[in-house]
Amino acid sequence: MLIRPYSPDDWDAVWTILEPVFRAGETYPVPRDISAADAKAAWTSGAKQVFVAVDDSSGHCLGTYYLRPNFEGAASHICNCGYVVSEQARGKGVAARMCEHSQTQAIARGYRAMQYNLVVSTNESAVHLWQKMGFAIIGSIPEAFRHPRLGFVDAHVMYKRLSPPAR
Amino acid sequence: MLIRPYSPDDWDAVWTILEPVFRAGETYPVPRDISAADAKAAWTSGAKQVFVAVDDSSGHCLGTYYLRPNFEGAASHICNCGYVVSEQARGKGVAARMCEHSQTQAIARGYRAMQYNLVVSTNESAVHLWQKMGFAIIGSIPEAFRHPRLGFVDAHVMYKRLSPPAR
Numbered sequence: 001m002l003i004r005p006y007s008p009d010d011w012d013a014v015w016t017i018l019e020p021v022f023r024a025g026e027t028y029p030v031p032r033d034i035s036a037a038d039a040k041a042a043w044t045s046g047a048k049q050v051f052v053a054v055d056d057s058s059g060h061c062l063g064t065y066y067l068r069p070n071f072e073g074a075a076s077h078i079c080n081c082g083y084v085v086s087e088q089a090r091g092k093g094v095a096a097r098m099c100e101h102s103q104t105q106a107i108a109r110g111y112r113a114m115q116y117n118l119v120v121s122t123n124e125s126a127v128h129l130w131q132k133m134g135f136a137i138i139g140s141i142p143e144a145f146r147h148p149r150l151g152f153v154d155a156h157v158m159y160k161r162l163s164p165p166a167r
Numbered sequence: 168m169l170i171r172p173y174s175p176d177d178w179d180a181v182w183t184i185l186e187p188v189f190r191a192g193e194t195y196p197v198p199r200d201i202s203a204a205d206a207k208a209a210w211t212s213g214a215k216q217v218f219v220a221v222d223d224s225s226g227h228c229l230g231t232y233y234l235r236p237n238f239e240g241a242a243s244h245i246c247n248c249g250y251v252v253s254e255q256a257r258g259k260g261v262a263a264r265m266c267e268h269s270q271t272q273a274i275a276r277g278y279r280a281m282q283y284n285l286v287v288s289t290n291e292s293a294v295h296l297w298q299k300m301g302f303a304i305i306g307s308i309p310e311a312f313r314h315p316r317l318g319f320v321d322a323h324v325m326y327k328r329l330s331p332p333a334r
Binding site: 138 | 192282284309310
């Protein structure tokens with residue numbers, strides 16, 4: 001598996017990965033009926049740096065993630081990421097590899113911490129993976145996410161320090 | 168005191184209120200050297216609905232706040248606000264009145280909850296006021312804010328339900 005920067009030529013492959021996840025509406029706070037154009041803007045525009053995980057031999061896209069500042073100004077040392085793995089590539093460690101890669105990228109860019117703002121509590125495999133990767137649940141937002149089958153469920157704010165304590 | 172929707176004609180008065188707060192850099196995650204144009208975009212553009220609190224008799228602007236969705240899609244029922252009170256009008260209940268007003272506006276717009284993403288822990292008057300207004304600290308982000316005098320300080324995520332429990 002190779003993780004490399006996204007280029008606009010990758011969009012069709014990336015959208016193939018994102019679309020079923022956004023349409024399912026169980027993990028990301030994105031409108032389920034979002035258009036491809038709006039999804040492209042949401043995933044790749046602004047201050048985001050986007051990466052793709054591709055299969056070494058076939059070149060197939062296995063997953064994608066973005067890295068961006070989570071806040072500006074006096075809190076711009078905290079970054080945020082979003083990760084999506086292709087349905088065909090689940091359970092192969094792609095998310096863990098992208099998470100590791102994103103932390104290395106974040107440290108190289110001078111970020112001091114990484115924060116996930118809305119980890120849906122019922123997405124247990126994600127919650128457990130991020131905990132395994134060193135992220136802590138620093139708070140839970142009650143009924144933050146309207147799950148299509150489960151109704152209103154909580155979501156976690158998760159955080160990992162990327163550098164030694166400042167104090 | 169009257170609280171009414173912001174109009175573009177209010178910008179000069181609003182900027183007079185915002186500028187010293189942004190320049191001080193002690194409470195809002197906005198670049199301290201932000202230009203007036205960028206501040207205008209940050210405070211009034213996108214999905215934000217902006218209000219001003221004005222003195223009934225003089226018409227002077229006492230404060231301003233924005234209301235916006237904090238997330239999209241399946242979490243778009245949670246809103247976010249930012250409030251700034253004129254330095255000359257501190258201690259007169261302007262923030263409390265704007266907070267009440269924003270909750271009424273939020274409920275009218277169908278929001279179910281209000282979330283503040285980054286309440287700087289050293290901004291004790293704000294933390295106490297929001298608690299008095301019914302907001303709970305649901306988590307604290309370690310060293311989230313680089314305070315110009317105090318260095319890295321924590322910031323709180325605060326939350327208030329605006330409707331009865333969904334379950």
